[in-house]
Each structure stands twice: as structure tokens, then as C-alpha cells.
Amino acid sequence: MKFKEIEENIYYCGLNDTDRIIFDELIPLEHGTTYNSYLIKGSEKTAIIDTMYPPFCEEYLKNFDENNVKNVDYIIANHGEQDHSGSIPALLDKFPNAKVVTNAVCKNNIKEMLLVDENKFITVKDGDTLSLGDKTLKFIMAPGVHWPDTMFTHLLENNFLFTCDFLGAHLPFENLYSKNDDELVSSAKRYYAEIMMPFRTMCKKYVGMINELNPKMVLPSHGPLHNKPEFILNLYKDWTADEPKNLVLIPYVSMYKSVEEMVICLKNKLEAKGIKTICFDVIEDDLGDIAMNMVDAATIILGASMVLASPHPAIANVAYIANLLRPKARFASFVGSYGWGGNLFGKLGEMLSGLKVQVIEPILVKGKLKEADYKLLDDMAQAIYDSHKEAGLV
Ligand code: FEO
Numbered sequence: 001m002k003f004k005e006i007e008e009n010i011y012y013c014g015l016n017d018t019d020r021i022i023f024d025e026l027i028p029l030e031h032g033t034t035y036n037s038y039l040i041k042g043s044e045k046t047a048i049i050d051t052m053y054p055p056f057c058e059e060y061l062k063n064f065d066e067n068n069v070k071n072v073d074y075i076i077a078n079h080g081e082q083d084h085s086g087s088i089p090a091l092l093d094k095f096p097n098a099k100v101v102t103n104a105v106c107k108n109n110i111k112e113m114l115l116v117d118e119n120k121f122i123t124v125k126d127g128d129t130l131s132l133g134d135k136t137l138k139f140i141m142a143p144g145v146h147w148p149d150t151m152f153t154h155l156l157e158n159n160f161l162f163t164c165d166f167l168g169a170h171l172p173f174e175n176l177y178s179k180n181d182d183e184l185v186s187s188a189k190r191y192y193a194e195i196m197m198p199f200r201t202m203c204k205k206y207v208g209m210i211n212e213l214n215p216k217m218v219l220p221s222h223g224p225l226h227n228k229p230e231f232i233l234n235l236y237k238d239w240t241a242d243e244p245k246n247l248v249l250i251p252y253v254s255m256y257k258s259v260e261e262m263v264i265c266l267k268n269k270l271e272a273k274g275i276k277t278i279c280f281d282v283i284e285d286d287l288g289d290i291a292m293n294m295v296d297a298a299t300i301i302l303g304a305s306m307v308l309a310s311p312h313p314a315i316a317n318v319a320y321i322a323n324l325l326r327p328k329a330r331f332a333s334f335v336g337s338y339g340w341g342g343n344l345f346g347k348l349g350e351m352l353s354g355l356k357v358q359v360i361e362p363i364l365v366k367g368k369l370k371e372a373d374y375k376l377l378d379d380m381a382q383a384i385y386d387s388h389k390e391a392g393l394v
Helices: 054-066 088-094 104-114 182-213 229-239 258-272 287-294 313-325 345-351 371-390
Strands: 004-007 010-012 015-017 033-035 038-041 046-049 074-076 099-102 121-123 129-131 136-141 151-155 160-164 217-220 245-252 276-281 297-307 331-338 363-366
Touching (some): 054 088, 099 104, 245 287, 258 276, 258 297, 258 331, 258 363, 258 371, 297 313
Parallel strands (some): 046 074, 074 099, 245 297, 297 331
Antiparallel strands (some): 015 033, 038 046, 136 151
16 A cells, blocks of 8 residues: 655555454444554654554555665654554564664553563653654653653654644544544544543643644544644543533433433433433443543433342443543432342442542432432432532533
8 A cells, every 4th residue: 555645755654444343342433443653754764653553564564565665763652552552563573773762651661562672762751852864853741641651753844743642533534634524523522532531631731732832733643634733622622621511411221111211301301401411321322422421521420220239230331431531520420220129329439439529419219210209300400400500501
């Protein structure tokens, strides 16, 4: 495959992976993904920025032959995770004079995870530069978006910023550049939710830094390139804002329809009060859609059936993931149903212990809803409304 020229002597040499249906064996992918890699030919030296997911390594290396690349001097590793650094050993075999250029944390990761020798590295710090002759690479440490080893590479003469996972999307492409359409927004938001949201405050900081840097182009390591960077930066500005939206998210699992009835009833009451409410049946619906809605929700309600005296594992999984992803929700509660006993909300509450939420009085019913339970749902809807109003969201 011919490398795609971005500007003179700067090429895209990554690959689409349209068959991949899940990332990190955790959250489904809607479209597959891409593993972006870039080739920069300076007047004196040649560099690759980020490499390739190992299952695609053979095709990736073959493309260097097809594009007549005879020598590579530097392999810039912006991050040690193997979807980007996994082909470094094979590249070093192919280009034995190449050095891996990265920061100390990433170097240690690559040494341990990929068994690359110490003498293959050049270690850089924040602000260091590397000359390729007529082109200069400047390294910007960006720990926390999303690994401690993450850095960005700024190609100064072209004002291109290579941001690794940051500002990416799991979205294959043919024509290099983001269309900035609904598909991009949805893919980038899903990606942000799953990968970046736990590091929201760091993301916010680096969005500000990149805005000041004002790059001509942002080149991430997944998904299309941003030749109008303000579009993705504005999306991140919204997603990383401290203020949630007037939105209630209700993931639920319902064995005998009681929980589902509670959820639908609560949704109707909330929407009658002007609060947007989105419900997901966690057995049927996509975990990525639930994660995406965690980006904005002010309130998360978990609807749960009891299984053998404990929360149903499908909702426990959502609670566990919410705790991992650290959404900015301010309020949480539970609605649930049981048959003979157990600890439903205590265990779910413990699983959400990492969230900084105020808990609204939960509702537990035995089997079918009774008259008094509908009144409790009225009270819960009112409590959510009051909380949103007090937070200035209504
Ligand atoms: Fe796409 Fe953290 O690797």
C-alpha cells in the first residue's frame, strides 16, 4: 500500500482495522479502529512516529519496502502501549541502526514489555528537540492522557502536533482527514469516555495547552487526522467541563419487569419535569453507549434485580465500569427489586465508592410495585429535580 502524503516528506503509514469488534476486551467498537503511524523524512534523518499493533506488523513492514524506505534513524514512541509500540522490536530488526526516542517512563515500559535493549534508546525530557535536518521534533511530556508515559511530538516547521491516543477516535478512514461529522463526534466521544474520562482534569489541562500552541494539524494515533483542530478541541472542552448536563442516565437490568417498570415510570416523571433521561437495558444495549452518556450525566441511577442475595452481575459490571471511568456525575441513586432478601444497594454503593456523588434515597420493592412505591418514585423524581436545580442545571 502506498503511504499517504500529508505534506511534503510527511506520510501516513498506519492501517485500518475494520474487523476489530472490541478494544481492551472491554467495550465494543462500532466501526473498528486504526493504528496510526507517521513517517517524516528530514533532509538528514528519517523518523517514524508511533508504530503498529503487532497482528498487523507484517503488512506494516511490507509497506516500507513497497514505499522504498531503505533507512530509518529514529522511532519516536509517544506511548508504550502495544497497539502503538508493539512493532518496535520488528522495526529495529528491519532498520538495525534506528534508535527508539522516548521519555524515561516510556523507555522502561518498552524495555520491560517488549524486551528492547537499553542501548537502543535515546531518552528525552520535556522541551527537548531532535533535528532531522530541515525538520525539528520537539517533545512535550503529557503524563496522564492517558498513561504516565504519554508524550506528544511537535514537528515545529510544519506546526504538526502528534498527540498519540489523545484526541483520537476508533474510526477507520480512507481520506486522512476528519469529516467533523456526526460519526466522528460519536466515535470520538465514545473513545473519550472509555479511555480519557478517568483523566478528565488532565485532559482539560492539555486541551488548554494545545489551544495555546495552536497547531496547524493534530495527528492522533487512532482515527482521522484533524486538519481543523479547533473542532475536536471544542468537543473536548465541552466533555471535560466541570459542569454536567441536565441529564439522568439509568442503566438497568430487570428479571421480572418490576425494575423496568420503575425505570420507565421514573423516566416519565423526570421528563415531565424537563430533565432529559436516557435508559439502557444492560443485557441488550451497548456498554459503549452507556459509557458515552456518563460523559454528560448529572445523575446516574442504577436499576437492579437481586440474584442470590446480591446485585445482578450485569449491573455490577456497569457499577464497576462507572467507578473505573470516574464520570463527573454529581448525584446517584438506585432502584431495585428482590424476591427473598439480600444486600442490593449496599454492595452497589460500595462499587461506586470512587465517584464523588451525593446519594439520593433509593427505592427497593419486593416483587411488583405497590401504590406506595409509585409515591416513592414521585419523591425520587422530585429529589433529582431539586438537586439539579440547586446545582444550576435546570
Ligand atoms: Fe492506543 Fe494507549 O494505546
